[in-house]
Amino acid sequence: xxxxxxxxxxxxxLGTFSVGKTSLVNRFTxxxxxxxxxxxxxxxxxxxxxxxxxxxxxxxxxxIADVATFDxxxxxxxxxxxxxxxxxxxxxxxxxxKTLEGIESFKEKLPSTAIIIVGNKADLIDESIEDTxxxxxxxxxxxxxxxxxxVEEMFExxxxxxxxx
Amino acid sequence: xxxxxxxxxxxxxxxxxxxxxxxxxDSLKFYDKLLDEENQVETVDxxxxxxxxxxxxxxxxxxxxxxxxxxxxxxxxxxxxxTENLSQNLNRVIHDVGDIKxxxxxxxxxxxKLHPYIENHTLFLRDNFADLFGxxxxxxxQRQIRESKDEFIEAMYPIVIPMVKRYIAKEFKLLNERLExxxxxxxKFSFWKTKFRGLITGVDHTxxxxxxxxxxxxxxxxxxxxxxxxxxxxxxxxxxxxxxDIVAGALTAIKGFVESALGKTSVELEKIDYGExxxxxxxxxxxxxxxxxxxxxxxxxxxxxxxxxxxxxEEFLFEIPDVIDSKVFKQNSQQLQKYF
Ligand SMILES: Nc1nc2c(ncn2[C@@H]2O[C@H](COP(=O)(O)OP(=O)(O)O)[C@@H](O)[C@H]2O)c(=O)[nH]1
Ligand SMILES: [Mg+2]
Numbered sequence: 147x148x149x150x151x152x153x154x155x156x157x158x159x160l161g162t163f164s165v166g167k168t169s170l171v172n173r174f175t176x177x178x179x180x181x182x183x184x185x186x187x188x189x190x191x192x193x194x195x196x197x198x199x200x201x202x203x204x205x206x207x208x209x210i211a212d213v214a215t216f217d218x219x220x221x222x223x224x225x226x227x228x229x230x231x232x233x234x235x236x237x238x239x240x241x242x243x244k245t246l247e248g249i250e251s252f253k254e255k256l257p258s259t260a261i262i263i264v265g266n267k268a269d270l271i272d273e274s275i276e277d278t279x280x281x282x283x284x285x286x287x288x289x290x291x292x293x294x295x296x297v298e299e300m301f302e303x304x305x306x307x308x309x310x311x
Numbered sequence: 312x313x314x315x316x317x318x319x320x321x322x323x324x325x326x327x328x329x330x331x332x333x334x335x336x337d338s339l340k341f342y343d344k345l346l347d348e349e350n351q352v353e354t355v356d357x358x359x360x361x362x363x364x365x366x367x368x369x370x371x372x373x374x375x376x377x378x379x380x381x382x383x384x385x386x387x388x389x390x391x392x393x394t395e396n397l398s399q400n401l402n403r404v405i406h407d408v409g410d411i412k413x414x415x416x417x418x419x420x421x422x423x424k425l426h427p428y429i430e431n432h433t434l435f436l437r438d439n440f441a442d443l444f445g446x447x448x449x450x451x452x453q454r455q456i457r458e459s460k461d462e463f464i465e466a467m468y469p470i471v472i473p474m475v476k477r478y479i480a481k482e483f484k485l486l487n488e489r490l491e492x493x494x495x496x497x498x499k500f501s502f503w504k505t506k507f508r509g510l511i512t513g514v515d516h517t518x519x520x521x522x523x524x525x526x527x528x529x530x531x532x533x534x535x536x537x538x539x540x541x542x543x544x545x546x547x548x549x550x551x552x553x554x555x556d557i558v559a560g561a562l563t564a565i566k567g568f569v570e571s572a573l574g575k576t577s578v579e580l581e582k583i584d585y586g587e588x589x590x591x592x593x594x595x596x597x598x599x600x601x602x603x604x605x606x607x608x609x610x611x612x613x614x615x616x617x618x619x620x621x622x623x624x625e626e627f628l629f630e631i632p633d634v635i636d637s638k639v640f641k642q643n644s645q646q647l648q649k650y651f
Contacts, residue, residue: 152637154556156539162442188568191560201636206541206560222567226538240442 150197154204155308156226157301158259160219160252161233162244163212166266169291170233171209174301179292186211189223196305203305205229216248221255228308229260231300236265236288260307262286264300269293527606529616530588532651534598534643535559536635543598543635544643546651562601566592593620595628623650 159167168186172178175192190209195202210223232249234241245263253261269290287303289296436443533555534544540563542556566580579599583590589608593600600620604612627646632639 149637152640154539154541154543154635154640156541156560189564191557191564193554193556193560204556206556208560208564220567220571222571223564225567226536226540228539238438238442240439244442 151201152195152204153201153309154206155228155305157205157207157304157308158224158227158230159207159209159233160213160216160230162214162241165233165235165238165241166291167212167231167233168209170231170264170266170289170297170300171207173291173294173297175207177294179294194301196302198302198306203309205301205305215244216252224256227256227259229262229304230256231262231264231304233264233266236267236271260304260310262300262304262307264289266291268295527604527608527612529651530603530605531555531601532603532647533559533562533601534631534647535563535601536633537563537594537597537599540564541635543631543640544647546644546647559601562590566599591616593617593624595624597633598628598631600624619650623647 159171161167163185164183168184168190169179171190171192172180175194186209188211192207192209193205194207195204208223208227210219213219230252232245232252234245242265249261249263253259263286265288267290268288269292287296287300289300291297528548530548532546533542535541536543540560542559545555547555565583569580579592579594581592581594583592588603588605591600591602591604591608591613593602602616602620604616623646627643631643
């Protein structure tokens with residue numbers, strides 16, 4: 147049996163205050179969740195490998211401090227990112243608006259970065275709300291860092307996307 | 312010959328003292344600037360004088376107040392008393408009306424009607440605090456950081472330059488004490504050896520001598536992709552728990568932070584001191600080397616590393632592709648191992 151090739155990828159997790167960026171990363175990398183909100187300062191870096199059929203992707207995840215808009219994040223945090231998770235909070239529609247506001251300038255800055263939009267805290271809303279957002283063709287993945295729903299799948303999906311770019 | 316050691320000891324102390332002096336001078340400059348900005352006084356003496364003036368003025372003010380009070384009494388005494396009466400009456404009326412209001416409010420059940428509204432509003436504020444006030448808080452913090460950039464940078468670990476300097480100064484003092492204690496034993500053997508080496512390499516022999524005593528050591532060597540912070544090769548002397556991919560990312564974040572905070576795009580960070588350790592950084596176009604060292608990192612030691620890295624870079628760096636897979640990683644790591 148030959149060893150699988152390992153490819154490294156830099157991932158960003160972005161979004162406004164308290165949407166669950168850190169919680170998603172902690173759930174994914176350590177399978178842990180906490181109800182206590184500890185704002186991230188600067189950047190926190192974690193790592194996890196995702197095993198795909200043909201190869202292994204080492205995801206080095208940059209969990210960036212809470213910011214109101216993407217354009218104030220220093221370039222040296224963003225530079226060279228292969229993938230980005232843009233997180234909003236399903237219980238706070240205004241956080242989705244913030245994400246959509248920032249997405250165009252983000253794409254301009256990082257044209258070859260694979261992006262996935264994630265509505266988090268799915269455990270807190272009922273399906274009808276999910277559906278309305280889905281109907282508008284915006285939501286790509288909904289997750290719950292609390293229950294773990296879709297978290298692994300989301301990062302795996304993004305890992306694959308970064309290989310296509 | 313022992314005399315020479317005392318001399319060298321002094322010169323070491325001097326350089327540390329100099330750097331500390333520089334720091335003090337800088338902070339003096341900072342105060343000067345502050346004073347200048349307020350367009351006040353230039354020297355310390357003047358400040359004292361100014362203070363006494365303030366005291367005198369305060370006394371005058373109270374006297375002035377007293378005189379004014381007298382004048383007011385003479386001119387408006389009656390009117391003042393009438394007004395006071397009036398306001399007392401008014402207060403009484405307000406008090407009575409207040410009582411009535413309370414009764415009616417309770418009777419009409421206003422409070423119970425108002426309460427949920429207030430609670431709702433409080434809850435709304437709590438839940439939307441980040442969105443309502445996040446921006447202004449962020450702006451304030453950012454402005455503060457901008458306006459006190461120097462202080463902010465100094466507050467950042469591991470860029471606490473004065474602290475690091477003080478730490479090094481303390482370390483050197485300890486080191487010198489140790490040197491004194493052991494000098495007699497080591498002296499006979501090492502001194503001539505190091506002095507001889509110093510003559511050949513042109514390096515101050517005391518520097519080498521110190522190193523013999525307090526050996527500096529390479530712990531890890533990383534090659535890191537500048538843009539992404541991804542580790543693309545490593546040479547590890549002793550394996551530890553810490554994940555080098557994360558260390559490489561964090562190092563890149565710190566490097567980026569410092570470089571952008573300094574605001575000099577052409578300047579790249581070359582050394583980070585922390586505790587007993589130092590990280591030497593060698594910047595190339597797309598990659599940089601990070602050499603983790605422990606012990607007193609002296610001139611001779613740095614020069615040796617510089618040379619090796621330069622040779623390595625010349626031979627291998629242009630071959631490294633942009634996409635990093637295990638083959639590239641292994642190859643880089645093996646080459647590093649061969650060189651160091
Ligand atoms: N119910 C629920 N709460 C969550 C979820 N994800 C995060 N939280 C909570 O939301 C708050 C903010 O989370 P955090 O990960 O720190 O947000 P960040 O500021 O985006 O990093 C914390 O109190 C978390 O416990 C989730 O999926 N469900
Ligand atoms: Mg966070």
